[in-house]
Amino acid sequence: MTSLVLTQAQPLYVQLKEHILARIRSREWAPGSRVLSENEIVEQFSVSRMTANRALKELTQEGFLARVPGVGTFVKEPPQRASLLEIRNIADEIAARGHFHSSEIAHKGLVDASPAIAEEFETNAGARLFHITMVHRENGVPVQLEDRYVNPLAAPDFLNLDFAGITPTAYLVANVPVDELEHTVEAMMPSPQEQALLDVPAGEPCLTLHRRSWSRDRVVTAVRFTYPASRHALYSRYRPSGSNHSMESDQT
Amino acid sequence: MTSLVLTQAQPLYVQLKEHILARIRSREWAPGSRVLSENEIVEQFSVSRMTANRALKELTQEGFLARVPGVGTFVKEPPQRASLLEIRNIADEIAARGHFHSSEIAHKGLVDASPAIAEEFETNAGARLFHITMVHRENGVPVQLEDRYVNPLAAPDFLNLDFAGITPTAYLVANVPVDELEHTVEAMMPSPQEQALLDVPAGEPCLTLHRRSWSRDRVVTAVRFTYPASRHALYSRYRPSGSNHSMESDQT
DNA sequence: TGTATAAGGTTGTCTATACAGCTATAGAGA
DNA sequence: TCTCTATAGCTGTATAGACAACCTTATACA
Incomplete structure (x- = not known):
């Protein structure tokens, strides 16, 4: 069991988010696997369900998790996006x-x-x-x-x-x-x-x-x-990840 | 006064967000001006403060508003910039x-x-x-x-x-x-x-x-x-794919 | 006049509770 | 065996209340 210590230095929901992120990054929770449910967080960390909900909801908005009503919360596959601007020396x-x-x-x-x-x-x-x-x-x-x-x-x-x-x-x-x-x-x-x-x-x-x-x-x-302007331009050439022409999700 | 009608078709906080966005887009609330405080929303729309808070908080996360503790919530200047990484219309x-x-x-x-x-x-x-x-x-x-x-x-x-x-x-x-x-x-x-x-x-x-x-x-x-140059910039924000510094549960 | 204090408004966080809608599963009944 | 149903667990939303931190302004005091 990891540390259940919640300090007062940071808001509870921030500490919960970092705890969950750490367990994702350590691959304890791999992409696709289930993370703690809101009620499990309530029990294990002695916080209210609204606080657990906030942590999971924000991690979902940030793209780390996916939530399915009636089922659970799951670790999302990290998006593989080609970068136009790599950090180059x-x-x-x-x-x-x-x-x-x-x-x-x-x-x-x-x-x-x-x-x-x-x-x-x-x-x-x-x-x-x-x-x-x-x-x-x-x-x-x-x-x-x-x-x-x-x-x-x-x-x-x-x-x-x-x-x-x-x-x-x-x-x-x-x-x-x-x-x-x-x-x-x-x-x-x-x-x-x-x-x-x-x-x-x-x-x-x-x-x-x-x-x-x-x-x-x-x-x-x-x-x-x-x-x-005359001495430098930014350049990139790459293959987009979703180049298999699936109409995909984005309709922005 | 604009419509205070909140239906049941959509969640209340979504209706509040759309209401506020509409008043921003109509320039009733211009960039820099103050929008309703949470307590004013509570009074005018008969919702709880948590619901008002959620609407304002999400609009802030989406970049439309800026909140200052102890002062109020203000309309943000929309950034004039295009996406660098994706092809966007x-x-x-x-x-x-x-x-x-x-x-x-x-x-x-x-x-x-x-x-x-x-x-x-x-x-x-x-x-x-x-x-x-x-x-x-x-x-x-x-x-x-x-x-x-x-x-x-x-x-x-x-x-x-x-x-x-x-x-x-x-x-x-x-x-x-x-x-x-x-x-x-x-x-x-x-x-x-x-x-x-x-x-x-x-x-x-x-x-x-x-x-x-x-x-x-x-x-x-x-x-x-x-x-x-004065009217547009190119912008991107993303998490690099290899950001797994699995330091785990330390407290840097 | 200038300074310290109090008050009120604002956002930020947290709790406890409640109900609705959804899903998977176990169990009852045909 | 198969089908339907009840149930338990999950997320989503909403409420009411509470305390803290912060800022501005008004007030009292020196």
Whole structure:
């Protein structure tokens, strides 16, 4: 039996969700198998049925479970979706082209989160975050400006690195498991600072890729990559998972 | 006062959600303004507070509302962005924001493939292809320029449609199975024609999403979507497939 | 005038209970 | 043996009440 300890630090339904997710991730409950019913949760954890219902309902909305009235609650098969945007290390991409990667740090330190950054991190303004700004060059030409904030709780040693031999992306991928990703891609005109750092001609737009990463329901890092339009595009080619032409479920 | 009639055909919280959404879409409650508090809903609709809470909570999870403890519940600004990972119909995305979609055809006909287009279609220059150029508008404002070539062998009826009730994207998704996809995302300055069609101020860049679709090793369609930078972004959020860091029941 | 306190409204969570609709199964009856 | 029925368990929904945390505003006090 796993721990039945429910603390007061977090809401009960959150602790229930994490407990169930842990047992799914450990494959104790494999895809397709039944999980605890609401009444079983009520008995085993001494919570009310509404609280058990909330935990199971939210996990269902998040895609982990499927519920069938009159039958039970089951672990869902994780969706296999091809990713347009994999996390790829700029140093590796440049090396794969047979070119030379170099980088320099424009800023590195501990900062107070602005209201906008705090909202991205789902925390309060003034929270302390690691911050780094780097320029990545391909054969000496700037191709990427990296403006990254990192949650100190998730990567406490982040500031101790000099990022000469390893990029922040590579370090984080190797050291922090990622549960969820959010990407936003935009076009924009660079600010004067960005224009200077990237050595962009006046009038040339930039592509920005903004990424947030979660681990254990906590934002680990938020990063904005800025690429001069003429020097970089985002590309992907893949086979959609459901390419057997079944009309399928989605009617969005 | 709007209708207070709550029937028994649907769950109460669903009717409450639709009622609130309708008042948001009618601009009675504009973005940023406050909606009814839970207690006000309890009074006006004679439901319990838990039911009112469920309606507001789910609308918040769906991104329509934002809740601030101790203050109230507010209408959120709908994000202007399209899905990156899936092929989604712009008409549906606009409708999901509660806005009005319209479109007009700038060109439709049979054309000879230029060398560049022929290469995209893995065929010879001079091949005959269907071509369509459309402007999609959200509440009257141009948000997407669609410049699409279609293989007549894959969709022979394509030119017979007027694309008033269905977009080319929706038609092709429904009628041609897709085996493989290629995406390229770039930032660029619009050409004078594009600038005019999209009604973009001078100096504003655009985001372009170029997509090729294959079916049975044959290019079905190649399309270039152009979005004014200030009016649209591309977005995705998902859980990576390999997110099983089975640390289990620890308490990081 | 300025500051501390109290009050009231708001969301967030949790409990206990109830009823309805659905499903699988065991048991009764033909 | 087969069929129908009752039952138990499951999810879905809804109610009423309660306490906590938070924010704003008004009030009392120094």
